[in-house]
Amino acid sequence: MNRLQASGFRLQAKRVAGVAALCLVVILFVGAGDDSTGRFNNLGHKLMCRCGCNQVLLECNHVGCTYSDTMRNELLAGLQRGDSDDLVLQAFVQKYGPTVLAAPTTTGFNRVAWIMPFVALTGGLLLVVVIVKAWNTRRAAVVVAAGAGDAATRDELRRRVHQETEL
Amino acid sequence: MPLIGSFSLVLALALSVYCLAAGVVALFRHGPQFERLGETARRAGIAVWAAVALAAAVLVVATFQNDFSIAYILHHSNRDLGAPYKFAALWSGQEGSLLFWSLLLASYGLVLRMRHKVDTRLVAYASVIIAAVQIFFLSLVNFAAPPFALTQGAIPPDGNGLNPLLQYPEMVIHPPMLYLGYVGFTVPFAFALAALIMRYPGEKWIHITRRWTMVTWGFLTCGVFLGAHWAYAVLGWGGYWGWDPVENASLLPWLTGTAFLHSVMMQEKRGMLKMWNMWLIFSTFLLSILGTLLTRSGIVSSVHAFAQSSIGTWFFVFLVITFAVCLFAFVYNYRYLKSEHRLESLVSRESSFLFNNLILLVACFTVLWGTLFPILSEWVQGHKITVGPPFFNRVNIPVALLLLLLTAVGPLLSWRKTSVESLKRNFLIPTLIALSAAVLVMIAPASWGGPFGMRPWQEASYFYSLMTITLSVLVAATVVSEFVRGGRVIARHTGSSLAAGMLHLTRRNTRRYGGYIVHFGVIVIMIGFAGAAFNRDVEQELGNGQQMSIGPYTLVARSYTDDDNPNYRSQWAIIDVSKNGTPLATMYPERRFYKASQQTATMVANRSTLREDLYLVYSGLNDQTGRPIIRAHLNPLVLWIWIGVLIVIAGTGVALVPNMAAARVTVTAHVPAPAGEAVGAGR
Numbered sequence: 001m002n003r004l005q006a007s008g009f010r011l012q013a014k015r016v017a018g019v020a021a022l023c024l025v026v027i028l029f030v031g032a033g034d035d036s037t038g039r040f041n042n043l044g045h046k047l048m049c050r051c052g053c054n055q056v057l058l059e060c061n062h063v064g065c066t067y068s069d070t071m072r073n074e075l076l077a078g079l080q081r082g083d084s085d086d087l088v089l090q091a092f093v094q095k096y097g098p099t100v101l102a103a104p105t106t107t108g109f110n111r112v113a114w115i116m117p118f119v120a121l122t123g124g125l126l127l128v129v130v131i132v133k134a135w136n137t138r139r140a141a142v143v144v145a146a147g148a149g150d151a152a153t154r155d156e157l158r159r160r161v162h163q164e165t166e167l
Numbered sequence: 168m169p170l171i172g173s174f175s176l177v178l179a180l181a182l183s184v185y186c187l188a189a190g191v192v193a194l195f196r197h198g199p200q201f202e203r204l205g206e207t208a209r210r211a212g213i214a215v216w217a218a219v220a221l222a223a224a225v226l227v228v229a230t231f232q233n234d235f236s237i238a239y240i241l242h243h244s245n246r247d248l249g250a251p252y253k254f255a256a257l258w259s260g261q262e263g264s265l266l267f268w269s270l271l272l273a274s275y276g277l278v279l280r281m282r283h284k285v286d287t288r289l290v291a292y293a294s295v296i297i298a299a300v301q302i303f304f305l306s307l308v309n310f311a312a313p314p315f316a317l318t319q320g321a322i323p324p325d326g327n328g329l330n331p332l333l334q335y336p337e338m339v340i341h342p343p344m345l346y347l348g349y350v351g352f353t354v355p356f357a358f359a360l361a362a363l364i365m366r367y368p369g370e371k372w373i374h375i376t377r378r379w380t381m382v383t384w385g386f387l388t389c390g391v392f393l394g395a396h397w398a399y400a401v402l403g404w405g406g407y408w409g410w411d412p413v414e415n416a417s418l419l420p421w422l423t424g425t426a427f428l429h430s431v432m433m434q435e436k437r438g439m440l441k442m443w444n445m446w447l448i449f450s451t452f453l454l455s456i457l458g459t460l461l462t463r464s465g466i467v468s469s470v471h472a473f474a475q476s477s478i479g480t481w482f483f484v485f486l487v488i489t490f491a492v493c494l495f496a497f498v499y500n501y502r503y504l505k506s507e508h509r510l511e512s513l514v515s516r517e518s519s520f521l522f523n524n525l526i527l528l529v530a531c532f533t534v535l536w537g538t539l540f541p542i543l544s545e546w547v548q549g550h551k552i553t554v555g556p557p558f559f560n561r562v563n564i565p566v567a568l569l570l571l572l573l574t575a576v577g578p579l580l581s582w583r584k585t586s587v588e589s590l591k592r593n594f595l596i597p598t599l600i601a602l603s604a605a606v607l608v609m610i611a612p613a614s615w616g617g618p619f620g621m622r623p624w625q626e627a628s629y630f631y632s633l634m635t636i637t638l639s640v641l642v643a644a645t646v647v648s649e650f651v652r653g654g655r656v657i658a659r660h661t662g663s664s665l666a667a668g669m670l671h672l673t674r675r676n677t678r679r680y681g682g683y684i685v686h687f688g689v690i691v692i693m694i695g696f697a698g699a700a701f702n703r704d705v706e707q708e709l710g711n712g713q714q715m716s717i718g719p720y721t722l723v724a725r726s727y728t729d730d731d732n733p734n735y736r737s738q739w740a741i742i743d744v745s746k747n748g749t750p751l752a753t754m755y756p757e758r759r760f761y762k763a764s765q766q767t768a769t770m771v772a773n774r775s776t777l778r779e780d781l782y783l784v785y786s787g788l789n790d791q792t793g794r795p796i797i798r799a800h801l802n803p804l805v806l807w808i809w810i811g812v813l814i815v816i817a818g819t820g821v822a823l824v825p826n827m828a829a830a831r832v833t834v835t836a837h838v839p840a841p842a843g844e845a846v847g848a849g850r
Contacts, residue, residue: 038626045556045557046557048553048555054409054411055404055409056555056556056557059404059405059406059409060404061402061403061404061405061769061784061786061798097550098550098551098552098553099550099551099552099553100553101552101553102553102555102556102557102558103553103554103555103557103558103561104540104544104552104554104558108548109544109547109548110544110552113536113537113540113544113554113558114558114562116536117529117532117533117536117562117566118562120529120532120533121525121526121529121566121569124525124528124529125522125525128518128521128522128525129513132512132513132518132521133513135509136509136512
């Protein structure tokens with residue numbers, strides 16, 4: 001009987017959890033949709049202003065800047081023509097040179113820029129794991145001396161505990 | 168005046184050379200006469216401060232006297248410049264900032280040499296190393312970038328003025344803070360190198376330098392974030408961090424310094440990572456110099472162009488020599504840096520420190536890599552490319568999230584080894600709280616503003632924002648649980664309240680709990696950063712009486728007005744702001760034209776709340792229509808960043824306070840044997 005009751009509870013809990021998850025998904029997906037106006041914003045943040053301000057195109061705040069207004073209009077025109085993101089960016093590269101892109105491309109040597117940080121992270125993580133494992137294997141077994149209960153040893157252990165835990 | 172200044176600098180250089188030479192001889196020879204020689208070297212080091220301080224004072228006085236016979240003052244000041252900015256002119260240009268750097272270094276050296284009794288011999292070594300660094304900077308101001316160089320030809324009646332971007336109150340304190348941070352790392356570097364050279368036994372040098380490092384780190388943190396706040400308030404582009412090479416240069420030593428502050432605990436408590444710590448502190452100092460080299464040499468392009476010059480070669484040579492000295496000292500003495508213990512488990516406090524260090528160093532490498540990649544690209548491909556914010560954000564955000572996760576996990580792990588049971592016990596509630604926060608952020612209505620009601624699958628930035636908030640809540644929950652758990656134990660033993668117990672706990676181990684407060688500050692900052700994913704902006708021509716909208720705010724241009732003073736002309740926009748139809752405030756974005764430098768600058772009007780910043784920029788007049796342009800930004804959660812910085816500084820302050828002596832609690836134990844006695848359970 002008890003086993004049956006427990007099984008019933010589990011089943012009920014699963015159902016409640018399932019309904020809750022379903023409700024959550026429905027709530028979350030309400031209003032989800034594609035933001036088409038975001039393309040201008042997205043691409044505008046992938047380009048640098050060429051006026052020498054060293055700022056992203058949509059963040060260049062120089063009034064009378066001889067580049068940013070023109071570049072924004074060119075971006076808008078590219079989007080209105082229905083060009084793909086790649087095509088729009090390529091047109092800018094052809095006109096202004098490769099430094100117009102705010103980040104390295106993912107082709108050729110520029111790929112190295114993106115890869116290296118993750119290589120460093122992965123390599124570092126692996127190295128730490130390997131070192132710790134190697135240390136663990138070589139660690140000599142700690143033998144607790146028979147006299148560990150004497151006062152001097154206790155004091156030493158207390159000192160070490162205090163040093164290591166600050167408590 | 169210029170003669171006094173120049174003479175002071177030559178004298179300071181001569182004294183530094185004497186301090187180095189006499190100090191070295193005294194260290195390697197024995198006998199009373201060499202002890203006296205060592206004492207004269209120490210006093211010469213103290214006198215360096217007097218000479219450099221005199222030179223700096225002369226430059227400041229000459230600035231206030233409008234002595235345009237000095238070229239530096241001609242180029243960085245003018246008659247109508249306000250008094251605080253005349254003072255700030257000392258560090259506004261290349262030559263003055265190098266003099267200021269020398270002054271700060273001499274000041275740190277002064278404190279170190281005055282406190283030589285903490286360990287006479289170790290301080291003598293460190294003093295000699297500081298003297299060597301001082302010689303480099305004094306050589307720069309004597310030969311490469313002299314601040315007292317005279318104006319060529321006829322002396323103009325007025326100066327060129329200070330760069331308008333620097334005429335902002337924060338500019339009076341931001342560079343000193345940053346330099347205090349950069350220069351301050353010379354002291355732990357000097358102690359570390361000294362300890363290595365003299366094969367210093369034990370960890371006393373770490374104890375001596377611990378406070379130096381924390382103070383320096385605190386200054387650098389202040390400097391970095393004051394710079395961010397200055398960029399936000401002055402540059403007028405609506406952001407606070409643009410991944411400019413100068414900003415990156417300040418971040419590099421901060422990252423390695425942060426790693427050192429964590430891993431040094433392993434050395435103190437378990438005698439581990441001695442070589443690692445040595446190189447961390449070397450790297451921090453070398454990165455301070457490398458950052459200066461990058462930003463002052465013109466190797467990389469930066470908006471901080473006022474600081475570029477041809478002194479890069481000097482810095483490069485100094486960097487190479489310093490690295491060679493560090494490497495030689497290390498190779499010669501590394502056997503004395505053997506660890507006393509080894510890591511016993513991957514799930515332990517020690518390994519969490521190790522992973523924390525790894526991630527901080529990867530972040531440092533990423534920033535350096537991105538900063539230098541344009542140069543590498545030019546070498547390999549024959550053309551430069553831009554490595555801007557999209558790269559840094561995309562690469563660093565996952566790294567920062569990993570770091571946040573470790574910040575949550577690390578403090579709750581035990582030293583040596585942590586059991587699965589302990590993990591479950593410590594993390595179950597914080598994890599549930601963090602997950603609840605994530606769900607709340609997603610299901611809350613978007614009208615709450617900022618990240619609420621987000622759909623993390625719509626954009627990568629939303630997903631990262633949600634992860635940042637979730638992990639920040641996890642860190643907060645673990646920090647609070649640490650305080651509560653410890654406070655409860657103290658409260659139980661002392662019979663006090665929980666709050667009193669937590670306060671007592673903090674005072675008993677200020678470094679640990681001060682560190683937790685710093686962590687709490689960091690997550691408040693991170694939540695502020697997470698808000699950036701939801702920034703919005705609108706730019707519009709706005710004539711009198713016209714209105715524009717951004718989010719729930721409506722902006723109506725009441726009027727525009729002009730003002731004029733001897734230093735600049737200004738144009739103001741007077742804008743009435745209402746929120747959901749309710750009048751809220753009047754804001755005054757301003758645009759200034761500085762007469763001496765013939766440059767324009769914006770003064771942003773910002774209405775900051777915990778929820779969001781309404782940030783208005785008066786961009787000027789449209790060339791074609793002649794109508795004023797207003798740019799409005801709605802930036803959620805920015806205020807959290809500045810509050811978080813204050814918490815970080817407060818935590819650093821707490822960690823610097825000496826520990827209170829542990830309270831002794833006597834518990835009477837009832838034991839059957841006649842020899843029963845009260846057991847002192849002092850913790």
